[in-house]
Amino acid sequence: MTDDAETRPTHVDLAAEYEASGVAEVLAELDRELIGLAPVKQRIRETAALLLVDRARRAMGLSHETPTLHMSFTGNPGTGKTTVAQMMAGLLHRLGYVRKGHLVSVTRDDLVGQYIGHTAPKTREVLKKAMGGVLFIDEAYYLWKPDNERDYGQEAIEILLQVMENNRDDLVVIMAGYADRMDKFFSANPGFRSRIAHHIDFPDYSDGELLHISETMLGGQNYVLDGGARAAMAEYVAQRRTQPHFANARSIRNALDRARLRQANRLFTEAAGPLDAAALSTITEADIRASRVFRGGLDVDRTARQEAAE
Amino acid sequence: MRITQGCFSFLPDLSDDQITAQVEYILSRRWAVSLEFTDDPHPRNTYWEMWGHPMFDLRDAKGAMMELDACRKAHPDAYIRVQAFDDTRGFETVMMSFIVNRPAHEPKFHMQRTDFEGRSQKYAWDARA
Numbered sequence: 001m002t003d004d005a006e007t008r009p010t011h012v013d014l015a016a017e018y019e020a021s022g023v024a025e026v027l028a029e030l031d032r033e034l035i036g037l038a039p040v041k042q043r044i045r046e047t048a049a050l051l052l053v054d055r056a057r058r059a060m061g062l063s064h065e066t067p068t069l070h071m072s073f074t075g076n077p078g079t080g081k082t083t084v085a086q087m088m089a090g091l092l093h094r095l096g097y098v099r100k101g102h103l104v105s106v107t108r109d110d111l112v113g114q115y116i117g118h119t120a121p122k123t124r125e126v127l128k129k130a131m132g133g134v135l136f137i138d139e140a141y142y143l144w145k146p147d148n149e150r151d152y153g154q155e156a157i158e159i160l161l162q163v164m165e166n167n168r169d170d171l172v173v174i175m176a177g178y179a180d181r182m183d184k185f186f187s188a189n190p191g192f193r194s195r196i197a198h199h200i201d202f203p204d205y206s207d208g209e210l211l212h213i214s215e216t217m218l219g220g221q222n223y224v225l226d227g228g229a230r231a232a233m234a235e236y237v238a239q240r241r242t243q244p245h246f247a248n249a250r251s252i253r254n255a256l257d258r259a260r261l262r263q264a265n266r267l268f269t270e271a272a273g274p275l276d277a278a279a280l281s282t283i284t285e286a287d288i289r290a291s292r293v294f295r296g297g298l299d300v301d302r303t304a305r306q307e308a309a310e
Numbered sequence: 311m312r313i314t315q316g317c318f319s320f321l322p323d324l325s326d327d328q329i330t331a332q333v334e335y336i337l338s339r340r341w342a343v344s345l346e347f348t349d350d351p352h353p354r355n356t357y358w359e360m361w362g363h364p365m366f367d368l369r370d371a372k373g374a375m376m377e378l379d380a381c382r383k384a385h386p387d388a389y390i391r392v393q394a395f396d397d398t399r400g401f402e403t404v405m406m407s408f409i410v411n412r413p414a415h416e417p418k419f420h421m422q423r424t425d426f427e428g429r430s431q432k433y434a435w436d437a438r439a
Binding site: 099100102124127128129131132133167170 | 365367368369370371372373374376377
């Protein structure tokens with residue numbers, strides 16, 4: 001032990017550690033690539049600071065235990081949970097808390113088997129793949145089905161809990177899902193609650209943020225919105241939010257995919273002569289306005305709501 | 311008699327840390343890791359029992375080490391070897407193979423000579439406890 005004590009540093013320069021670890025890059029990427037989500041970014045910065053200090057403390061021999069890093073991400077669909085998990089994996093890797101830093105994203109189907117004795121090997125297989133990285137369990141509450149006591153999900157939960165406890169050095173588990181259902185899931189499975197240290201809540205995007213996101217998404221594919229289309233898109237966002245199955249950024253991405261489809265169709269039917277690059281990459285008001293959202297949403301949803309109103 | 315087959319077999323037995331390092335090397339070459347075990351270490355016994363499927367999409371050695379622990383628990387008195395399979399076109403073969411577990415007492419090999427036509431002899435090997 002004396003040798004150990006001699007090699008230990010007596011001082012630590014946190015700023016230098018911060019630079020050397022490459023955490024700054026990940027945080028900058030987080031700021032640059034994710035629009036909005038201020039509370040999430042704040043929590044991640046705090047977590048990064050905590051881990052950096054913890055690493056310095058371990059270097060000085062002040063603490064020996066690996067901190068619990070399992071997390072839960074709660075929020076509505078399309079609020080960037082998977083994207084943030086990806087960045088979290090990179091962050092933990094740079095700080096040396098996971099060895100490889102890859103993200104394995106699974107749902108109930110990947111963990112739970114269909115017959116007796118099928119679940120354990122399936123769950124282990126996934127855990128083996130995730131070793132050295134981050135296991136992201138999307139909609140984790142589906143693992144637990146209270147109405148069926150013979151459900152195989154319970155078996156997967158037990159294996160997960162065991163690995164989360166025993167292999168804390170080897171992998172980090174992130175569970176994600178809607179806030180209310182995750183709360184119910186955690187209260188029914190106290191084992192998870194006590195093993196998860198960081199709960200991060202993802203807020204919905206505001207209308208302005210969604211508009212910004214739509215422009216960034218299109219920019220990435222070399223498309224632009226013209227003035228009219230931009231106003232139409234703002235209106236679209238506001239209307240889409242009030243309709244069922246609204247999934248934040250994901251709804252926007254789907255809307256833009258359909259707008260590109262309509263744009264291509266419009267160019268194909270209307271263009272008489274040769275088209276320039278600007279024409280090929282501009283989305284106009286008509287492409288957005290044609291959406292069913294402006295006529296009250298999908299037909300099936302509309303009839304359902306009319307019935308409910310009557 | 312100490313069986314010498316595959317890589318590292320003239321060295322002292324590898325520790326778990328050393329096995330982990332070897333598996334890391336295997337994964338760094340993008341080879342698939344698999345485990346095999348047998349109670350018959352005869353040199354002509356090429357096909358050992360498979361322990362689970364080959365692990366094609368592993369990223370970290372820990373996954374393979376978990377399987378090794380499970381295999382050792384189930385077959386403490388068997389020979390266990392780690393194999394690395396290269397699936398790239400043109401190789402498609404085992405690139406590396408080394409023993410990671412031996413029984414406490416290893417069998418001796420006995421050579422049996424048999425007279426054959428004329429004065430020629432035939433040889434056979436068998437393992438004897």
